[in-house]
Amino acid sequence: MAVKKTSKPKRDLIIDGALKLFRAKGYDGTSMRELAGTVGMDAASMYYYIRSKDEILEEVCFRIANRYIAHLDSVEDDSLPGAEKVRTLISLHVRLVLEDATAVSVANHEWRCLTKKKLTAYKALRQKYESRFAAIVGQAIQDGEFRAVNTDVALYTLLSSLRWLEAWYKPERNIGPEDLERDVTTLLMRGLEPTGTV
Amino acid sequence: MAVKKTSKPKRDLIIDGALKLFRAKGYDGTSMRELAGTVGMDAASMYYYIRSKDEILEEVCFRIANRYIAHLDSVEDDSLPGAEKVRTLISLHVRLVLEDATAVSVANHEWRCLTKKKLTAYKALRQKYESRFAAIVGQAIQDGEFRAVNTDVALYTLLSSLRWLEAWYKPERNIGPEDLERDVTTLLMRGLEPTGTV
DNA sequence: GTCTATAGGCGGATAGAC
């Protein structure tokens, strides 16, 4: 029997094309006519597959946000020390960026363009994520696993480095995924760990 | 004699208002009508003071870019060790964010909206900045002042943490400017310095 | 200097033929 060629549903082609354009030119800077051009159909035809332009952005923002939250879920109940939880979160984060860079980039940069209602929900998700992450970092500081620095400074210094990986990492830079993960982990963890830790 | 009330030129009021709106809603998401509303005049009247909407964005992007480049100029010719140059650059960067957060934020997020010609020039400036910074970091690694990690990973981990300070730092967080500078410097420098350094 | 009026273009989205 012949192998069934499971070609990608056309809706996914539209969404993939949209994400590439949103990343390159921004959400507001991308028109549905232009998107239609890259997908190979007329703008009107796309509305057979999607409800609106907003809908595309919503999908990607919440899909990525939920993956980040799943990272927290996967470490929070472990009995690992806080520092090891953070080390795991760094790895998970680097891997997500490597496997889905375009979506991560769009969610990072374009979430402000969400419609009012979805924007509120998105901010709440992110706020929840940050406070759960802050709790882990704060505990590690209290336990002496991390330096005695301000928790917010530690948290956001860490998150900034991770969030913006997508903006600079390109395979052309001759840094393999393993090297990237190792060096990022080293730089961030050594920054957090007290001096003298072996 | 009465003290001369040197009120701000109206052009500056327009630009300040624009930056606040650009930061809150993005360049594309801000209309000249809305800006006019916050400044207290009609949209058409603003064109007596400015040439175009683009012009505002251009001014701020290049003003901030040039300040970053001035930071490099101020350390590059010193005979300080590379690690000390980096420490100085971190301080200068933190201070710039503290003193001009709105402009830094707009330049960071909205430079993509520059017109084609200015966009090219801006990218070139940024590229130049990054390679000069990379040279300092690379030298410090070669000299053993910094850990043996990939130069690009070290550079961008550092720059990401610094660039996105503006996105999370708010005075309401009860972190004073001195605490911020000290803790950010500690986290980043200790990440970069080899283990065992006192 | 600041206004009213409007030009002129491009945006998202829909109607309805095929």
Added chain:
DNA sequence: GTCTATCCGCCTATAGAC
């Protein structure tokens, strides 16, 4: 399913009165 045609709104920027 995909098209042509088009609605309608909002945008930047200008013309010209006052």
